[in-house]
Amino acid sequence: MLTEKRNWGWHILLILIILAIMLPVVFMISNSFKTLQESYHSILQLIPSNPTLGNYLTLNKQINLLRMVSNTFLMAMIVTLGKVGTGLLAAYAFQNFHFKGKQLIYFIFVATIFVPFTTVMIPNYLVIAKMNLLNNVIGVALPQMCDATGIMLFIKAMEKIPSSLTESAKVDGIPNRRIFMNIIIPLLKPSIISVGAIFFINSWNEYVWPTLVLKDKSSFTLPLALQNYISSEGGTNFPLAMALAVIMIVPPLLIYMVFQKYILNSISSSGLK
Amino acid sequence: MLNNNSQIEKAVNSRSGPRVSRKPRGRLLPFLYLLPSALLLLVFMIVPIGYTFYLSFFNWNLIAPTKQFVGLANYVNVFTDPTNQKVILNTLVYIVLLVILNFIIPYFISLIVNFFIGKMKGPYKILFFIPSLFSLVVGAMLFSWILNPVSGPLALFLRDFGMKVPQWTNSGAMAIVVICLITNWKVFGYNFILLLTGLGAVPRNILDAATLDGIPKWRVIWNIVLPLNKGVAIYVFILTIVQGLQYVFTPINVITQGGPYYGSSNLLYHTYLNAFVLYKTGNASALATVTFVIFLILLFIEIKFVEGRKQDAD
Numbered sequence: 033m034l035t036e037k038r039n040w041g042w043h044i045l046l047i048l049i050i051l052a053i054m055l056p057v058v059f060m061i062s063n064s065f066k067t068l069q070e071s072y073h074s075i076l077q078l079i080p081s082n083p084t085l086g087n088y089l090t091l092n093k094q095i096n097l098l099r100m101v102s103n104t105f106l107m108a109m110i111v112t113l114g115k116v117g118t119g120l121l122a123a124y125a126f127q128n129f130h131f132k133g134k135q136l137i138y139f140i141f142v143a144t145i146f147v148p149f150t151t152v153m154i155p156n157y158l159v160i161a162k163m164n165l166l167n168n169v170i171g172v173a174l175p176q177m178c179d180a181t182g183i184m185l186f187i188k189a190m191e192k193i194p195s196s197l198t199e200s201a202k203v204d205g206i207p208n209r210r211i212f213m214n215i216i217i218p219l220l221k222p223s224i225i226s227v228g229a230i231f232f233i234n235s236w237n238e239y240v241w242p243t244l245v246l247k248d249k250s251s252f253t254l255p256l257a258l259q260n261y262i263s264s265e266g267g268t269n270f271p272l273a274m275a276l277a278v279i280m281i282v283p284p285l286l287i288y289m290v291f292q293k294y295i296l297n298s299i300s301s302s303g304l305k
Numbered sequence: 306m307l308n309n310n311s312q313i314e315k316a317v318n319s320r321s322g323p324r325v326s327r328k329p330r331g332r333l334l335p336f337l338y339l340l341p342s343a344l345l346l347l348v349f350m351i352v353p354i355g356y357t358f359y360l361s362f363f364n365w366n367l368i369a370p371t372k373q374f375v376g377l378a379n380y381v382n383v384f385t386d387p388t389n390q391k392v393i394l395n396t397l398v399y400i401v402l403l404v405i406l407n408f409i410i411p412y413f414i415s416l417i418v419n420f421f422i423g424k425m426k427g428p429y430k431i432l433f434f435i436p437s438l439f440s441l442v443v444g445a446m447l448f449s450w451i452l453n454p455v456s457g458p459l460a461l462f463l464r465d466f467g468m469k470v471p472q473w474t475n476s477g478a479m480a481i482v483v484i485c486l487i488t489n490w491k492v493f494g495y496n497f498i499l500l501l502t503g504l505g506a507v508p509r510n511i512l513d514a515a516t517l518d519g520i521p522k523w524r525v526i527w528n529i530v531l532p533l534n535k536g537v538a539i540y541v542f543i544l545t546i547v548q549g550l551q552y553v554f555t556p557i558n559v560i561t562q563g564g565p566y567y568g569s570s571n572l573l574y575h576t577y578l579n580a581f582v583l584y585k586t587g588n589a590s591a592l593a594t595v596t597f598v599i600f601l602i603l604l605f606i607e608i609k610f611v612e613g614r615k616q617d618a619d
Contacts, residue, residue, distance in 0.1 A: 039421050056448075118345060150596055178346050
């Protein structure tokens with residue numbers, strides 16, 4: 033066997049890696065409950081000696097937290113529903129029909145994954161500006177409502193559905209939209225959940241395109257708000273910024289806790305060709 | 306999967322309309338399903354690529370009503386302007402660092418987890434992946450805290466040993482390293498899982514046979530496992546470059562804004578700077594087109610090795 037028992041050295045290395053990537057997050061949470069003074073003097077004290085919600089209250093006074101959370105949620109929700117919806121429909125077309133130019137169309141779709149955002153950002157900015165959607169989360173969401181990654185993942189999930197199932201339904205004369213709605217979608221539920229969860233988390237964290245579209249502070253999403261709390265000249269109030277970051281990481285963490293298995297399976301299958 | 310039959314029954318019972326298949330409409334039907342995604346990709350991907358290419362032949366400032374045709378001047382500028390040259394060089398440095406940090410190291414760790422530690426893979430997968438859930442803005446904030454030369458935890462720790470954290474934002478090279486480390490924090494677990502999944506697909510019995518023959522483990526990995534896992538590895542390799550160059554945009558914009566003196570900028574950030582800060586739309590479009598061509602070449606490498614391999618297997 034390739035695996036052997038004496039492997040404590042490797043485990044120690046792996047645990048050190050986990051500490052290296054997780055400790056900053058743990059200290060971020062801890063410091064968000066300290067005052068600026070305390071965080072400076074007891075920077076590595078894990079449990080704050082006088083835990084305070086002060087940073088969160090200050091944040092809520094300085095920015096409209098509720099509005100930013102709902103902006104971010106709305107944007108991520110529109111993007112997710114769009115990507116899942118268009119992805120399912122397109123995957124069904126590729127998986128269940130034979131049509132002219134199928135290979136070419138599929139190739140073009142997948143190739144869009146490799147298009148750098150800088151190549152499309154200027155025209156997209158002009159279109160969104162023309163549509164009067166600047167400073168509007170819909171303007172952020174609209175250009176991103178289709179994602180070829182989703183199409184690929186849904187095709188992979190549909191390949192696992194025995195074709196006899198859809199074939200026999202077709203023989204019975206059941207229209208495609210019913211096969212799609214009543215057979216495919218219910219069977220694809222796990223993959224819809226996991227792909228949807230991944231899309232939601234990615235959109236929730238998105239930064240680059242929103243910085244172009246959202247200039248007005250009242251339209252900000254959480255990552256843009258956090259960026260405003262990080263000063264490039266030093267002098268960042270870290271406990272305050274950390275409180276905002278803690279608010280940002282809670283929804284993705286909750287989603288991961290619930291759907292961890294689904295999400296990791298989807299990530300795995302996205303790499304296997 | 307248990308409710309397959311009931312699903313069919315439901316579909317059968319709820320069907321309306323005649324049993325005869327409708328041929329003329331049937332031919333258009335797949336395109337109907339493709340319509341939403343095709344329309345979105347056309348309007349927000351394919352047409353913009355063409356329009357950016359078109360804009361690259363003009364001098365424009367994003368606002369003025371007229372554009373001045375300048376031929377290939379913007380492209381000449383891409384390769385002759387000293388700032389652009391610096392930025393292209395930086396992009397190569399980024400690629401090398403990203404490949405080491407986000408591809409080679411995760412690959413090494415995934416080999417260890419797959420072949421050297423037995424059945425404990427689950428917890429490592431779950432924990433390594435966690436930073437992938439967080440925004441790069443959070444990562445940028447955390448690293449600028451940890452590495453803060455005055456009040457950061459590393460500076461306080463090193464002070465006890467009489468050492469200092471350098472002002473890394475004042476040095477392009479050091480800033481690039483930190484920026485790459487931030488993306489490494491985020492994508493390490495993601496790439497690790499992709500590579501580990503690929504390794505899991507390598508047939509166990511080949512390995513066991515080779516080990517029984519007394520061939521050392523690392524040679525088995527080098528001569529058998531790595532070639533067998535080439536498809537997944539090249540996919541992650543290309544992804545590391547394509548995604549990585551876009552991922553570094555966030556920490557660059559949050560921490561250095563490309564500075565000092567474009568020292569930490571790369572092709573993508575410089576494109577953004579030209580387009581939306583300096584309002585040199587033509588320059589930005591030429592830079593964007595060059596980036597697009599580079600990514601296209603990477604796409605063809607990916608197809609040649611990864612998709613090609615799939616067809617062989619079929």
